[in-house]
Amino acid sequence: MTQEPPDGSEEEGHPAPGISELRSRMDAELDELAEQLRVLAGAKDRLRDLLEAVLAVSRETDLPVVLHRIVTTAMKLVGARYGALGVLDDSGEQLEQFITEGLSEQERTDLLGVELPRGRGVLGHLIHHPEPLRVPDIPSHPSSAGFPPGHPPMRTLLGVAISVRGVIYGDLYVSERHDGRSFDRDDEDILVSLAGAAGIAIENARLFQQIRGSAERFQRLLLPTLPDLRPFEAAAIYRPAAAPGYLGGDWYDAILLPDDACAAVIGDVVGHDLRAAAAMAQTRSMLRALLYDRLTPPSAVLHQLDRTLQAMAELPLATACLARIEPEPQGWTLRWSTAGHLPPLVLTPDGQARYLQAEPGLPLAVSTDFRRPDHVFRLPPQATVVFFTDGLVEDPGRSLDEGMAELAAVARTHAGLPLSDLVRTLADRAPGDGHDDLAVLALRIPELPVR
Structure with missing residues (x-):
């Protein structure tokens, strides 16, 4: 009768593994499993980062912003110190x-006066061979042409082409990983994926630019060219909203009337679409006809305009400020009425800026049952009356009073400018946040009326 060997003994010439060897094998397998999990976690993190990057690039609509965002995103995804996009x-x-992107202030200073790269050397290689390019040592590449004076030293490069509608738009480059290693296949795959999203983002931004340009041209065609208003001086400016494709409802007009008065109006139709733009054009045309037909106080003209608008097809809500500058034996009188609009701003020759605060009245297209008041103000010779829409002063981050106070300060400082320069300055330095279109109309009062 044979006796079974105890644990750890040899069996038919095959030695049984010892405890230490089993532990070594288990440690190795655990290390390998941990490495696989680390790689999977890293791949998951990079995929998440890529998705977030694609969303961030796609949200932009301004082309220069899109291009810079593509470069900085590429650098972040692959951990590169430098990045560039050649269009x-x-x-x-x-x-x-x-x-x-990635150049320090000193590096940018060192490159002052250096010509824009023309697409030679390694950069040119990618232009003529639009396949992903990984270069572990730039000076050793057959196409390398060296760096210009002042260029920071670079050894590694990864480049991919960006295409828009099947046409190569430009090339995206990154250089010098922060960890000192060369770019690998994973970096290439990430950058190729980003380039695909970048092409779509660039195309969207270009379309937004075209839409915005067309909308702005259409809006300007609806606004009048101010006629000869002598002896008055007049200037106006319109700026579209910052959002692409917005059609605004802001409008203005000024005309000389048969009774020697000068009429001025500014208004704002609610909305940022074709309906608002069409309503603005209709309102302006009807108001001009009523001004010629009825040489009556502004309140009566606005009342008749309101009745006419409500008798037609439904039009959106609108605000307006209508004024008549009337000659008097001893000077000029401003007579105005508002329909829910902001008050005019008067700049006097002695350096004062004053809002003509008064009962604003209801906006147009609300009700015709309420009386619209008229207001009167004596204007000194050489005074300037500024009419404007709320896009000039509105900012959700602060109160309307703060915006109007800042506008008055800017207007007071620049009141002596020619009117065309004054309205441009007010638009350039507008306290508003730019998310609404704006219009400014300014009239400068002459000396005493000619009798």
Whole structure:
């Protein structure tokens, strides 16, 4: 009868593994499993980062912002110190724009006066061979042409082409990983994926630019060119909203009337679409006809305009301020009425800026059952009356009173400018946040009326 060998003994020439060897094997397998989990977690993190980057790039609509965002996003995804985006010219043979990120102030100073890269050397290789390019040592690459004076040293490069509608738009480059290693296949895959999203974002931004330009041209066609208003001086300016494709409802007009008065109006139709723009054009045309037909106080003209608007197809809510500057034996009188609009601002020759605060009245298209009041103010010679829409002063981050106070301060400081410069300055330095369109109309009062 044979006796079974105890644990740890040899069996038919095969030695049984010892406890230490089993532990070593288990540790190795656990280390391998931990490495696989680390790689999977890293891949998951990079995929999440890529998705977040695609969303961030796609949200932008301003083309210059989109291009810079693409470069900074690429640098972040692959951990690169430098990044650049070269935009090709119409020939597709050389660069017409080169956007860089990652350069320090000193490095940018060192490159002052250096010409824009023309697409030679390694950069040119990607232009003529639009396949992903990984270069572990730039000076050793056959296409390398060296760096210009002042250029920071760079050894590694990863570049991918960006195409829009099947046409190469430009090339995206990153250089020098922060960890000192060369770019690998994972970096290339990430950048290729980003380039695909970048092409869509660039196309969307270009379409937004076209839409915004068309909307602005359409809006300006609806606004009048101010006629000769002598002896008055007049100037006006319109600025569209910052949001692309917005059609605004802001409008203005000024005309000389048969009774030697000068009429001025500014208004704002609620909305930012074709309906608002069409309503603005209708309102302005009807008001001009009523002004010529009825040489009556502004309140009566606004009342008749309100009745006419409500008798037609439903039009959106609108505000307006209508004024008549009337000659008097001893000077000029401003007679005005508002329909829910902001008050005029009067700049006097002695350096004062004063809002003509008065009962605002109801906006147009609300009700015709309420009386609209008229208001009167004696204007000194050489005074300037400024009419404006709320886009000039509204900012959700602060009160309307603060915006109007800032506007008055800017107007007071620049009151002596020619009117065209004054309205442009007010629009350029507007306290508003730019999310609404704005219009400014200014009239400068002459000396005593000619009798």
